[in-house]
Amino acid sequence: MFDRYGNDDSNYNQMIIEEIRKTSGKVADLIEKEYFRQKENVELIASENYCSEAVLAACGSCLSWKYAEGYPYERTSGNKGRYYGGTKYVDELEEYCCDKWREVFNTDYHVNVQPHSGSQANFAAFGAVLEIGDKILALNLDNGGHLTHGAPINFSGRTYNIRFYDVDEKGFIDMDDLRKKAHEFKPKMILTGASAYSRIIDFAGFAEVAKEIGAILMVDMAHIAGLVAAGEHPSPFGYADIITTTTHKTLRGPRGGMIFCKQELARKIDTGVFPFAQGGPLEHIIAGKAICAEEALRPEFKEYQHQVRLNCAAFADEFVKMGYNVVTGGTDNHVFLLDFSDREFTGKNLQTACDEAGITLNKNCVPNEKRSPMQTSGVRIGTSPMTSRGWLEEDFRKVAHRIDEIVKKLDKEKKSE
Ligand SMILES: Cc1ncc(COP(=O)(O)O)c(C=O)c1O
Known part of the structure; x- marks a missing residue:
């Protein structure tokens, strides 16, 4: 993994690239270019991170050759059996994986580790408990929700x-609005969790509202799961179904x-993943x-997540001090949003200008967004990747x-247009 200066203390990626080059120069070249882009840039995408070489190696291992439709989860869900032979070791691996994740979140919940992605997990979860046309009350994209939350x-x-519940005028989830809409709309499911929300989510409050109307509570903790695992954000376990x-x-x-x-x-849920969704x-x-x-069970992981949060608070605070409109005025987690609704340039303009300066971030909708999702009035900034590279508060x-400086330049350019 890269250190704070972009040095790589292992030659793992170079070794992989050279292996690929034996078959495809084109693919090797492109991976190598991306490797150097990541190494040389300041990566501030809130949904990205650098996993360990051990994780990368597992993903490129002989397990890629194995088919194993079905489940080994007889012990935990009664779902038994694979549709293929030769699964002795992958059965043991999958059960081990499930056990470890229960340990990470200190829970006796059932876990399914097969979803290919976060979107697939949501697709499968909805399919498991909802019928076509059933009602969901969720947070919309402009207010920080994810595409799969009803876009x-x-x-x-x-x-x-x-139907969507709102955020208040400062950008905090409006629990009164949630309760009011839950009682009016009577959804079968209340969904919370976000892609661009910088504050603590009150899972206990959500569970209370869900209970009042007999709804299923689903939490999509994709963004904050690391913080939850490290005790840096309240846990949804015990509250969410x-x-x-x-x-x-x-x-x-x-x-x-x-x-x-x-x-x-x-x-x-198991049936919702396979055979319904995958x-x-x-x-x-x-x-x-x-x-x-x-890795998440090690003390270093807890220290890392704590630093992610400290870094994010310092980063957002610096923007507040410079007079920027930080949505909600700050952050409790790994992400925050800058709102440029009152400027002539768009989130996309700023993303492009930052890219040219070697800073990677992404355009993002902000509450009460007036521009299209391809332009947007804001940018989203996260501290997880650079904290993995050892950055501290002063770096951010x-x-x-x-x-x-980039923003001021953009402002000037727009004014002189
Ligand atoms: C809250 C949330 N849920 C789900 C997803 C989807 O994950 P994936 O890109 O793996 O499908 C994301 C991705 O950004 C997300 O932010």
């Missing part, structure tokens, strides 16, 4: 009857998804997930000033 362009918005996550964001594992659920939903599980990725869980404060 009209996504399967979720096309398959289910969606279903919890989905990705494994590649704050958790710092391979690209993939997982679903946790109360034991009584185990069979439905075919064969990616056992090589499941091996990566197991390693990620082992410095980069806030570099971004400020």
Whole structure:
């Protein structure tokens, strides 16, 4: 993994690139270019991270060759049997992976580690407990929700009857609005969790509202799962009926998804993943997930997540001091949003200008967004990747000033147009 200066203390990636070059110069060249881009740039994408070489190696291992449709989860859900022979070792691996993740989150929930991604996990979870046309109350994209939380362009918005609860004028989730809409709309499911929300989510409050109307509570903790694992954000376990996550964001594992659920939903969730949503599980990725869980159980992981949060608070604070409009005025987690609704340049303009300056971040909608999702009025900034590279508060404060210079230049250019 790269250190704070971009040095790589292992030659793992170079070794892989040279192996690939024996077959395809083109692919090797492109991977190598991306390797140097990542090494040389300041990576501030809130949903990205650098996983360990052990995780990368598992993902490129012989497990990639194995088919294993079905489940080994006889012990935990009664779902038994694979549709292929030769699964003795992948069975043991998958059960080990599940056990480790229960240990990470200190829970007796059932876990399914097969979803290929966060979107697949959500697709499978909805399919497990909802019928086409059922009602979901969720957080919309402009306020920080994910595409799969009911965006009209996504399967979720096309398959289910969606209504959205709002954030208040400062950008905090409005629990009164949630309660009011829950009682009016009577959804079968209340969904929370976000892709761009910088504050603590009150899972106990959500559970209370869900109980009042007899709704299923689903939490998509894809972004904050690492913080939850380290005790840096309150846990949804014990409150939510279903919890989905990705494994590649704050958790710092391979690209993939997982679903946790109360034991009584185990069979439905398993069936929702396979055969409803997917075919064969990616056992090589499941091996990566197991390693990620082992890493998450180490004391260094807790220290890392704590630093992610300290760094993010300092980073957001520097922007506040410079007079920027930080949505909600700060952050409790690994991410925050800068709102440029009152400027002539767009989030996309700033993303492009930052890219040219070697800073990678992404355009993002902000509450009360007036521009299209391809333009946006904001940018999203996260501290997980650079904290993995050893950055501390002062490093992020410095980069806030570099971004400020880019913003001032953009302002000037727009005014002179
Ligand atoms: C809250 C949330 N859920 C789900 C997903 C989807 O994950 P994936 O990209 O693995 O499908 C994301 C991805 O950004 C997310 O932020």
